[in-house]
Amino acid sequence: GQSLEQPSEVTAVEGAIVQINCTYQTSGFYGLSWYQQHDGGAPTFLSYNALDGLEETGRFSSFLSRSDSYGYLLLQELQMKDSASYFCAVDRGSTLGRLYFGRGTQLTVWP
Amino acid sequence: KAGVTQTPRYLIKTRGQQVTLSCSPISGHRSVSWYQQTPGQGLQFLFEYFSETQRNKGNFPGRFSGRQFSNSRSEMNVSTLELGDSALYLCASSFGEGKNIQYFGAGTRLSVL
Numbered sequence: 001g002q003s004l005e006q007p008s009e010v011t012a013v014e015g016a017i018v019q020i021n022c023t024y025q026t027s028g029f030y031g032l033s034w035y036q037q038h039d040g041g042a043p044t045f046l047s048y049n050a051l052d053g054l055e056e057t058g059r060f061s062s063f064l065s066r067s068d069s070y071g072y073l074l075l076q077e078l079q080m081k082d083s084a085s086y087f088c089a090v091d092r093g094s095t096l097g098r099l100y101f102g103r104g105t106q107l108t109v110w111p
Numbered sequence: 112k113a114g115v116t117q118t119p120r121y122l123i124k125t126r127g128q129q130v131t132l133s134c135s136p137i138s139g140h141r142s143v144s145w146y147q148q149t150p151g152q153g154l155q156f157l158f159e160y161f162s163e164t165q166r167n168k169g170n171f172p173g174r175f176s177g178r179q180f181s182n183s184r185s186e187m188n189v190s191t192l193e194l195g196d197s198a199l200y201l202c203a204s205s206f207g208e209g210k211n212i213q214y215f216g217a218g219t220r221l222s223v224l
Contacts, residue, residue, distance in 0.1 A: 031210060042115075042201065042215040043154070050210065087153065091211040098144050098167050099211055103153035 002026045004102035006088055011108045012078050020073045020105045022088035030091040032064050032071045033099065038084045046073070048091075075107070083109045113138065115204050115216035123222045129190040132219045134202030136183050140214075142166075142207030143185040145177060148199040148218070157200075160185055161207045189221075197223045 004024045012018040022032065031050040035043040049055055049064035049071060061074040075082055085106050089099040116135040124130050136143050144167075145157040156169035160179035177187045183204070189196055199220050203213035 033212065035215075042217045043203075045212050045214065048210055048212055093211075098156050098159045099213060100156070101146075101154040103151070 002090075002100050004088060004090060004100060006086075006102045006105050008103065009106045009108070011110065013110050014078055014080060016078050017074065017076050018078060018107065020075075020086050020088075020107070022071045022073075022102060024069050024071075024088070024090050024100075024102075026090045026092055026100060028092040029066065030093045032062075033089045033091060034060075034062055034073045035087045035089060035101075036084050037087065037104070043087060046086075078109045080109050080111065083107060115202060115214055117200075117202050117216035117219050119219060120217065121220050121222075123224065124192050125224050126192055126194060128192050129188065130192060130221060132187045132189075132200055132202075132221075134185045134187070134204075134216060136185070136202075136204030137214055140204035140206055141183055142205045143179055143183065144203045144205070144213060145185070145187050146201045146203065147171075148201055149197075154201065157187065166207075192223045194223050197221060 006022045033048040034046040037043040047062040054063045059076045064071040085104040087101050087104045089101045118133045142161045144159040146154040159167040163179045174190045179185045199218045201218045203215045205213045
């Protein structure tokens with residue numbers, strides 16, 4: 001079967017750095033992506049890693065290790081507005097099916 | 112460029128009724144996926160349509176069905192509603208080829224009484 005594991009909750013203070021880990025076990029793998037969802041809002045795309053290594057986009061970075069079936073999202077210089085749920089999702093390719101989402105990590109940023 | 116539009120935003124139905132939800136994807140996107148989101152369950156995949164054909168399907172009963180039109184707009188239908196169908200239903204569109212990056216609509220919140 002398929003499985004994605006990520007922590008259910010993470011808390012941090014403004015200005016800190018937080019890392020949200022994601023481990024996966026799936027048949028077929030094209031890439032790992034991350035989505036952010038604020039309460040009452042739609043999930044929005046943050047990043048996509050197809051190859052091993054670190055991808056940086058402003059304050060957010062995402063890492064992938066295909067050999068370890070592991071990735072993480074790194075959020076730096078945390079702001080209150082970063083409080084949201086973060087989902088990792090595996091892209092199994094169009095023939096094997098859609099994005100397979102984890103259950104999400106609720107990040108709370110305190111002042 | 113307009114985003115993904117879902118209608119209606121809110122819906123209240125009673126058990127046994129049926130409901131149809133609508134999704135208009137981003138212009139140029141040929142793939143539309145539907146998800147059910149309930150507290151603590153993440154996003155549960157329902158199905159994906161690409162060029163009017165159902166390409167992938169999740170593990171939901173046959174009461175859940177969908178279709179896609181030639182303009183890529185999609186509808187999802189749930190028949191014989193049950194209390195457990197109360198959820199946020201999200202639609203997402205993508206090009207359907209290459210990297211699977213999906214753009215979500217705001218969702219339809221369905222309450223079944």
